[in-house]
Structures are given as structure tokens and as C-alpha cells.
Amino acid sequence: MAVARAAGGRRRVTGGAGRLFMTLRLPDRTGAAKMALEFARALRADGFDLTLVHGAVPRPSILPDVEALGVTTVLEPRLERPWDPRLVPALADRVRRDGGRCVIGVNQRDRAPALLAAARAAVPGVLMVQNQHHFWGPRPLAALKRRGYRAVVARSTTLAVCTSAVVQEEMTGFGVPPGRTVVLPNGIAVPPPVRLAPAERARLRAEMGAGADDLLLVNVGRLDPQKGQDVLLAALDGLPAPVHVALVGSAGDSVAARRTRGYASALHRQVRDLGLERAVTFLGWRDDVARLLAAADGYVHTARWEGPALPLAVMEAMAAGCPTVFTDCSGRPPVFEPGRDGLLAVSEDPASVRERIAELAALPPAERAAMGAAGAALIRAHYRVEDLGRTFSRLVRGVLDGG
Structure with missing residues (x-):
């Protein structure tokens, strides 16, 4: 491995609990990477030293934030090719050489190498299972990937930390003993509310393409079949209410670049085929999502699959006070009451999404505001990342103690 970097020339803070390793094939700023960052923050606060082994660096990336925590980061290009026979020995050698006590795998593509390296280094292997599993490629290749993955996780997982009961059931279906799985939802750092001056709000709404009488909904996520933006567009077709949707995100996964670019073009x-040019705006990647949410009337999320029942993008919208429409692709969230905290649609069902959007559009502004406030209260009470990070660190300590 190569290119180890300490935190920008800062003096590294040494913990007293030993060194952990974390693998992250894609250190971008999407959900799994954000949770890796927050759990790294909790582990550092709990006294652990941490090395993050990552793949090619996209833009934007979480690496500056990770390094600011005093985490050592190591570029490992072979994470882009997890079948490379040199990857596991190289990772295991580094774990042994640096006295690593545990290896934590994050992305689906790096979990099997993380577990194999942990076994080779004779340390526990922990998985952050952030998403439901999909194995891409022609059917024989996808089946081969699934069989290989199942064989590794069934044999080598010490603990699988799953974001929902749906993900937990997948892991036990892969052969991981139930006692080696636990459900821990994702969480967010709840930001202070964004207050926009009327002129700024009007400017942002115009930039997002909304007319004066439109109900403006924001959707945030990379343009990828998983995120189901095509389902959302189908739901807008024939919607009687004046609704405008701003799609925030771009196609950019370095592994699935051809697929995501093709999906974005589709x-x-x-939009053209359905005549939705006046109802949809493609904004691309934005770093001012909090301000966009503050200017919107609501949020919509139509993913085909996720890991957590409340995806991070949905939580961020709820925390911002946006009334939300989202799909049940990972089950119904705990302590969530449809109609009070948000509106739940059936996954991959444009008619169901259309009904929920129409229901939101029909609410008086005061009732939409009340739904947004209830969702924000739910996030503050149950999904604070600081609390969940501390739980994750306790789980890791339990693994190290043999619990």
C-alpha cells in the first residue's frame, strides 16, 4: 500500500485503546461515507487510533474531515479491484505491522477483503452494512459474486452492524449467525435551522425552476437506478397539482460510471417524453442542500432500495423541517407515524408516490409546517448521530473484549 497521510501536518493525537482499521472503497460524501466519518469521530473520541484504507478519491470527498480527526488515511488503489490477489495480503500485513486490533469494512465491494484480511491477521472483522445488497453484471457473474460474498461473510464476520431489520435479515440469509448481527440505524448531526431572507428564498426557488404557485419538492441523491428518480418522474406524469421537483445529484460512481451515466441520460x-420540462429541474451536485431545503415546500425520495428505513437524505430533510414523502424500500421506520411525521409510499409504485405527493399538495400550509415540525422532532429524539456513534464504539469494544 502507498500514500499514507497524517492530518495535514498536524500533530497526531494518540489514543489509548489501540488501533483499528476501516476500509472504504469510495470516500465520497454520500450516505455510507458520511456514516463512516461519524463513526470514526466516535471511535476517536473513545480513545481509539484509526487508519482508514480507501480507494480512489472522488470530489467532493470526506477525507479532509477524516484527517482533521487525526485519522491516518492510506490510499489503496486495489480496492477498485477487490479480486486482486495482492489486496488481502497487503491489507493484512499492514494490520499486523501497525498493531491493528480490528478491521471494519464499510462499502459492499470492500467488505469481503476486509473480513479476509482480518482473518489473516487474526483479528475480529466488523461490517458496517449500510445498504441492501445488489450484485451487478450479467446473471452468471452476479450469481458468482453473490456466492463468493456469502461464503466470506458467513465464515468470517465477527459482527455485522445493520442499518435496519431488512438488512439484518439479508445478513442472516447469507449465513451470518443471528447472534453476530445487530441493528443500529443511521443518524445525523442535527444542524441549526437555516433562515432565508425573502429575497434569497425567492432567488433559490427561481433557480430550482419553481413557479409562484408551485409546490416545490427537492430530491437529493446520485442519479442511479437505486435512487429511483425514474419512479418519481413517472409519478409526476398526470399529477393534477402544480408540483415542481428539483433533482439534486449527479452520476458519478467510479465503478458504475457507465451505468449511472446511462441512467442520467435516460x-x-x-422528462422530454413525458412533457415534464416545466415540472422538473436537474441541478447537478450542490453543496448548499441545506439552503435548498429551506427554500422548498417539501422533500421526496423514491429509492428502490436503501439500508436504513430512514435514509440519510430523508433524515436531513426532516431535520430541516421539510414534510417528506419517501418509499418503504427498507421497511417502515421505527417510531414513525405516517401522516404525522411524513408520508410513506410503496417502493417502485409510481401510483402510490403520486397519491402521497397529491396528499401533501392538498394540505394547507399550516398542516404541512406541522408535519415538518413533527419530523424534525422525531430526528432530534431518536436519530442523533452522536448517540448512535457512541453505541457503535461500545459495540466495537464489546467485540474486542470478546463479547
């Missing part, structure tokens, strides 16, 4: 064609 979305643009779908």
Missing part, C-alpha cells in the same frame, strides 16, 4: 429522455 432520465433526461423520460
Whole structure:
């Protein structure tokens, strides 16, 4: 491995609990990487030293934030090729050489190498199972990937930390003993509310393409079949209410670049074919999502699959006070009451999404505001990342103690 970096020339803070290793094939700023960052923050606060082994660096990336925590980061290009026979020995050698006590795998593509390296280094292997599993490629190749993954996780997982009961059931279906799984939902650092001056709000709404009488909904996520923006566009077709949707995100996964670029092109064609040019705006990647949410009337999320029942993008919208429509692709969230905290649609069902959007559009502004406030209160009470990070660190300590 190569290119180890300490935190920007800062003096590294040494913990007293030993060194952990974390693998992260894609250190971008999407959900799994954000949770890796927050759990790294909790582990550092709990006294652990940490090395993050990552793949190619996209833009934007979490690496500056990770390094600011005093985490050592190591670029390992072979994470882009997890079948490379040199990857596992190299990772295991580094774990042994640096006295690593545990290896934590994050992305689906790096979990099997993380577990194999942990076994080779004779340390526990922990998985952050952030998403439901999908194995891409022609059917024989996808089946081969699934069999290989199942064989590794069934044999080598010390603990699988799953974001929902749906994900937990997948892991036990792969052969991981139930006693080696636990459900821990994702969480967010609840930000202070964003207050926009009327002129700024009007400017942002115009930038997102909304008319004066439109109900403006924001959707945040990379343009990818998983996120189901095509389902959302199908739901807008024939919607009687004046609704405008701003799609925030771009196609950019370095592994699935061809697929995501093709999907993005298909979305643009779908907008033209359905005559939705006046109802949909593609904004691309934005770093001012909090301000966009403050200018919107609501949020919509139509993913085909996720890991957590409340995806991070949905939680961030709820925390911002946006009334939300989202799909049940990972089950119904605990302590969530549809109609009070938000509106739940059936996954991959445009008619169901259309009904929920129409229901939101029909609410008087005061009732939409009340729904947004209830969702924000739910996030503050149950999904604070500081609390969940501390729980994750306790789980890791339990693994190290043999619990």
C-alpha cells in the first residue's frame, strides 16, 4: 500500500485503546461515507487510533474531515479491484505491522477483503452494512459474486452492524449467525435551522425552476437506478397539482460510471417524453442542500432500495423541517407515524408516490409546517448521530473484549 497521510501536518493525537482499521472503497460524501466519518469521530473520541484504507478519491470527498480527526488515511488503489490477489495480503500485513486490533469494512465491494484480511491477521472483522445488497453484471457473474460474498461473510464476520431489520435479515440469509448481527440505524448531526431572507428564498426557488404557485419538492441523491428518480418522474406524469421537483445529484460512481451515466441520460429522455420540462429541474451536485431545503415546500425520495428505513437524505430533510414523502424500500421506520411525521409510499409504485405527493399538495400550509415540525422532532429524539456513534464504539469494544 502507498500514500499514507497524517492530518495535514498536524500533530497526531494518540489514543489509548489501540488501533483499528476501516476500509472504504469510495470516500465520497454520500450516505455510507458520511456514516463512516461519524463513526470514526466516535471511535476517536473513545480513545481509539484509526487508519482508514480507501480507494480512489472522488470530489467532493470526506477525507479532509477524516484527517482533521487525526485519522491516518492510506490510499489503496486495489480496492477498485477487490479480486486482486495482492489486496488481502497487503491489507493484512499492514494490520499486523501497525498493531491493528480490528478491521471494519464499510462499502459492499470492500467488505469481503476486509473480513479476509482480518482473518489473516487474526483479528475480529466488523461490517458496517449500510445498504441492501445488489450484485451487478450479467446473471452468471452476479450469481458468482453473490456466492463468493456469502461464503466470506458467513465464515468470517465477527459482527455485522445493520442499518435496519431488512438488512439484518439479508445478513442472516447469507449465513451470518443471528447472534453476530445487530441493528443500529443511521443518524445525523442535527444542524441549526437555516433562515432565508425573502429575497434569497425567492432567488433559490427561481433557480430550482419553481413557479409562484408551485409546490416545490427537492430530491437529493446520485442519479442511479437505486435512487429511483425514474419512479418519481413517472409519478409526476398526470399529477393534477402544480408540483415542481428539483433533482439534486449527479452520476458519478467510479465503478458504475457507465451505468449511472446511462441512467442520467435516460432520465433526461423520460422528462422530454413525458412533457415534464416545466415540472422538473436537474441541478447537478450542490453543496448548499441545506439552503435548498429551506427554500422548498417539501422533500421526496423514491429509492428502490436503501439500508436504513430512514435514509440519510430523508433524515436531513426532516431535520430541516421539510414534510417528506419517501418509499418503504427498507421497511417502515421505527417510531414513525405516517401522516404525522411524513408520508410513506410503496417502493417502485409510481401510483402510490403520486397519491402521497397529491396528499401533501392538498394540505394547507399550516398542516404541512406541522408535519415538518413533527419530523424534525422525531430526528432530534431518536436519530442523533452522536448517540448512535457512541453505541457503535461500545459495540466495537464489546467485540474486542470478546463479547
